[in-house]
Amino acid sequence: MSKRASLVAFIVAVAIQTLILVAVPARKVFTRATGKTVILKVQPVDPYSILSGYYATLGFDISRVEAFPNAGMFQGFSDGDWFYAIVEKGEDGTWKPISLERELPDNLPDNRAALLGRINHGAIRYGIEEFYIPEAQRDRIADDLRRNVDKARVEVKVDRSGHAALERLIIEDRIY
């Protein structure tokens, strides 16, 4: 391979690596920039599996199919099935489960949002279940979560197609 050809091949390879690095968070960046803010209440999670490496695993009301009043219509679902979870803003500022839909609803009012979720081992996952935390704060956040899980909320952004991006974890007035 000539020097010129190897230079071109190298530049293409570096460009592809850069594109991959840009592509990894692209969806989340878009959702954060264009999405609607939704506050979700964090549900108690197994205290022994809160921290896995450098992230905390979170669960929500809307992670359970049974939390939706029309869950009975979705019996026999299997891993990999996609749903839109419709949530509505409650009086306490957190968003509550309203219904599960197969299709993305048109013209949702401002106080409602649709989150795209996928069934995984019996629970619905929205891509917002892992909250990455710095090493220095690991123990503090894990301890805070264990003690005050009923006061923990997450702020997420939800874009028009239902994709969600995690913004921050809030426990009482402490923002992580």
Next chain:
Amino acid sequence: MTPDQNMSSKFRAALRNELAIWIQKGIVTEEAAKQLSSAYELDNLRHESTRLLSAVIFTIGGLLLGGGLISFVAANWEVIPTPIKLTLLFATLLGIHTIGFWLWHSKNWGRLGHALIFCGCLVFGANIGLVAQIFHVSSSWYGGFVAWALGSLVMAWAIRSWIIGVLALGTSFIWFLGFQSDHDQSASVYPLILAIALLPLAWIIRSRVLYAGTLLGIVISACVLAGYQGSGRQLLFTMAAGGMFMWTLGELHRASAWRVEFANINRGLGLGLLALAAYVWSFHYLWDASVFGPMRSLWAFLFLSLAIAFSLLMWTRARPTQPLLTAGVLLAGGILCATSLLSGATANISDGEFLFTFTTNLAALIVAAIVIAVGLIDERRLAFWLGSLYLVLLILSRFLEYETSLLVKSAAFLVCGVTVIIAGISYEKYLRRNAAGIEASKGVGHE
């Protein structure tokens, strides 16, 4: 074409030694010897071994440098604002790659440059994880590995690097392990992707490690698919067929002289797979289990077909001992495959327990005999010892598996120990006799 691309250093070192004898014997003229020496750059051999050492040192240095940079960024993560974090990540990646490429093309620092580009690919993998952390990208644990594998693969092709190819192989295999447990059938195409993505690169750059590693990756991934589909006998069939495939491919390389340097590593890995399959299924209680489901693996049948095709292609050009060894391998592998198929035809698997245990043990004995034969024929000490130890392991496993008295077990240990010692002494004598014979024939030639 440089000698690095054509011939191994081992071959060139042997050629350098032989050239002196050939000149003395008058087989080649001094002029022809000079031309050969120049063509294969025999004078550079000493410098090359030094360069290899420096390449290893540079690669380790590159690894430490990459680790240090990532740790530095991670240590100061909290206090760094997101835009600066991202700038740092991209600048580190581009900086290492750019310096690496610049050095790679310089005359004296090519290997350092290569090591830095390899380090850049490691930093690329770490960056995927760090970017995912910054934006809380939540996906399956294996998701990042496919991105890492893709970026490494492109770079391996761009700079024709075997070590970055191995990185792509390893990261893609980790992804495959996670992906196939979630998606089952759709992962079946992975061995084919591996073959298309890496085998041509290994062929072009003549990398034995990448070539054999990719083939092993193909066979192991087919075995993983067979295992996860819940069929023990399918796993046995796939391992046996994969072993035959790798051995016969190695023999074809040897007989045809196409990339002859790929021959031994493939033969060794093929025998290793057969030995492992035969040993695992040689235990009788395994045939008592009811985990033997249907045969669905297309890969196993593809390996078997290729093994037969390679044997036929190799047969016409084979050296005298090759057909015998290959016939032995096909016999051992064939017994294992037939046992696997037969076990499926048996209504109650425990009915055939005795027969299946007997045939797998027979296959294991044949494999042990082949490995020892390779040690004798090719005068490869490692093969002889591995074959002997495998045989001993097999015998002792049977004695420990079945309920025999302590006295019989102790006798078995003693007989095995004494036999190994006698076999070893005989083998060393055999090697010395052969070496003395070669020296004597050289002496006659000189006279």
